[in-house]
Amino acid sequence: MDKFEKIDKEIKGYTQSKQPGSEREMDPKPIAEDEDYQAGGKLKGKVALITGGDSGIGRAVAILYAKEGADVAIGYYDETDDADNTVKRLEEIGVKAKSYAFDLKDVEQCKKLVTDVVTDFGKLNILVNNGGVQFPQEDFLDVTPEQIQTTFSTNIFGMMYLSQAAIPHLSEGDTIINTSSVTAYRGSDTLIDYSATKGAITAFTRSLAQHLAPKKIRVNSVAPGPIYTPLIPATFPAEKVEKHGQETALERRGQPSENAPAYVFLASKDSTYITGQAIHINGGDYISS
Incomplete structure (x- = not known):
């Protein structure tokens, strides 16, 4: 039994009362950092902005970006403890890091976030659009x-x-990476509005990739399946949290650390001929043609 299977069996049913959820309240904690990962300086000299970077997939991506040499700004809603813990870990790795509280729903706050990051870090090379919410209804x-x-x-x-705020600061070789979802491809009968937004993200990614291709700015997405993040206990009842991911081909949920390498790949020179695409990380929950 590997470490991912082991922690999956340790997760019992529990809930949180507020979205998008707090990693500090999770027990056991998600695997945000895989000790087997071998960094190669693939993002050295880059500056990344990651929304939802305080916890879950965003935290895991922030940690790997830091290990690959990037300075990292994280945007978050109101989970200050999680944001502080993530910044502390990034600084331990040895990069510049800072967190910014903001509301994705507010266009002026989005503009200010990008302006503040560019002011504080001097530039912006990678935008990871990862923040989100979901509210199931039967x-x-x-x-x-x-x-x-x-x-x-x-x-x-x-x-x-x-993305509109960031594009004027991006140049050739820079990237935008959007977090979509398996629900954009297979749907969800209880997350209809959420799935619709994820479908929109898929179309947005493809369209923006075409729009920015002449500037040699690449745009791609990652479409996670059932991943153990704070959003899960903040969304679903305890019994569904306990069984989360068992319906996949691999019969378990994924961990944030299993998603993060794809974000490194899409941000690095390893993917220079890839744009407008989606990487599916879902344990076989959906197998696309």
Whole structure:
């Protein structure tokens, strides 16, 4: 039994009361850092901005970016303890790091975030649009206009606001990486508005990639499946948290550290001929053609 299977069996049913959730409250903690990862300086000299970088997949990506030599700015909503812990870890690795509280739904806050990062770090090379929320409903008729507005404003509108703010600071060889979801490809009967935003992210990625190709700025996405992040206990009832990921071909949930190398690949020179694409990390939850 490997470390991923071992921790999967240790996870029992529990919930959190507020989205997007706190990693500090999770027990056991997600695997954000894989000790077997061998860094190669692939992002040395780069500056990355990662939304939702305080916890979950965003935290794991921030750690690997730091190990690969990038200075890292993380945007987060209000999980200050998680953000502080992540910045502390990045600084231990030896890079410059800073966290910024902001609201993805607010265009002016998105603009200010990018301006502040460029001011504090001197430049911006990698934008990882990773922040998001989800609110399951068993009956689609129970999805309120307010829920739809919140989900779209957070998951796709904010991604567009940040990308617009970042593009003037990006140049040839720089990258944008968007976090989509397996639900964009297979759907979800209880996450209809969320799945719709993830489908929009997939189309946005493909379209923006075409738009920025003449500037040699690449745009790609990662589409995770069931991953053990704070969003899961903050979203689902305890019994679903305990069984999360068992329906996949690998019969377990994934860990944030299993996603992060794909974000390194897409940000580095290893992927110079890849744009407008999605990398699927879902344990066989959905196998695309």
